[in-house]
Amino acid sequence: MPQKFFDMLFIYDLIVQIANFSLKVIALFNPKIQLFVDGRKSVLEILKDKIKQTDNTIWFHAASLGEYEQGLPVIEKIKEKFPNHKIVITFFSPSGYEVRKNNTVADVTVYLPMDTQKNAQHFLKLVHPEMAFLIKYEYWLNYLNQLRKLETPTYLISGIFRENQLFFKWYGGFYRKALETFTYFFVQNESSKKLLFQLGKTNVAVSGDTRFDRVATILEKDNSLDFIETFKNDTLTLVVGSSWPKDESLLVDFINQTSEKVKFIIAPHNIKMEQIQELKNSITKKVILFSEVETGRDLSLQDFDVFIIDTIGILTKIYSYADIAYVGGGFGNPGVHNILEPATFGVPIVIGPNFNHFAEAKALVNLEGCISVSNKNELTDAFSNLIRNDNIRHEKGHICSTFVQMNKGATAIILKHISQQ
Secondary structure (H helix, E strand, C coil), X not given: CCHHHHHHXXXXXXXXXXXXXXXXXXXXXXXXXXXXXXXXCCHHHHHHHHCCCCCCEEEEEECCHHHHHHHXXXXXXXXXXXXXXXXXXXXXXXXXXXXHCCCCCCXXXXXXXXCCXXXXXXXXXXXXXXXXXXXXXXXXHHHHHHHHHHCCCEEEEEECCXXXXXXXXXXXXXXXXXXXXXXXXXXXXXXXXXXXXXXXXXXXXXXXXXXXXXXXXHCCCCCCCHHHHHHHCCCCEEEEEEECHHHHHHHHHHXXXXXXXXXXXXXXXXXXXXXXXXXXXXXXXXXXXXXHHHCCCCCCHHHCCEEECCCCCCHHHHHCCCCEEEEXXXXXXXXXXXXXXXXXXXXXXXXXXXXXXXXXXXXXXHHCCEEECCCHHHHHHHHHHXXXXXXXXXXXXXXXXXXXXXXXXXXXXXXXXXHCC
């Protein structure tokens, strides 16, 4: 490597250390950042305790919950293929780690220590992975540099590249060097492959998005929830997933005003008591919270019109009871949340206008399985049409389920290639 690269790496390392110190200060005033900082304090001790130098290990890194779910099909297959290896999963974000820290697929699940040279050296010495997998993105330069030095086979899975990334700027040479670490790139689309080709990278395959494999397997699981079955009571049900206040302000108007015979299940993105209570108080129909059901009180769930899910971890199963789904996030940034989970159940989907950064949402809007709305009137029209017209509802749902089935297979492509190495 040229000296200029190492000079830049030194500056990068210094910046990360300054950022790390700043986060410790911010953590005093921000609970989420406090989780981010505190969760990293004991990582190296956990690794020392759980991994012996004689263990064979494979490392997967996910930025957050979405990337973990995206990589899960590959993690599960790798675990099957290498049953005597310990699987190590790292997260960057608390929103991933705190939700999936007790997963059953990994032997060790920890936060990824901040990307300093010292941390990268210590982490990789303790984990000593035979293979490393980065899911979708997150190109931590010190970790990649250490993986290259150790000659560890390193793979990017479900990768996606865009022209506006640093790799493709005239001043992005420092970041382009980091790409030399990768043994192979498994990318989601042809445009990503072409961009890598422009950089002279031929170790690239278009495998597609492993999220399709994950959501397709959901159909094979037991998705039953007795309390949702009771609430639904054979009534047409609209499930709202991962909603934000901007979504809810429009949805509440529709819920309060509609005379249609329909039930609503709302699973907000943020489970904060004051926001949940505010949402409940804004609805004029009979509302019940999941936390009220959990108390064990004798409640006649079938008599309620709206069910607010003030917990996490059950939304996927709830989608199996949906006749119509609304997926939130599309009225804010970065945009709409995961639409593939309701899609795999063959449910027509309504979303907000901000979806252009999400290939699956763009595709399903173009295929007309998903409807994008920009205001209250459009939302009312979309819901009313889907509620009143069984044929339209079923047709759009069929488009969604077919779309998922037609796009699965990325995991098999990745595993086949790795098996040939």
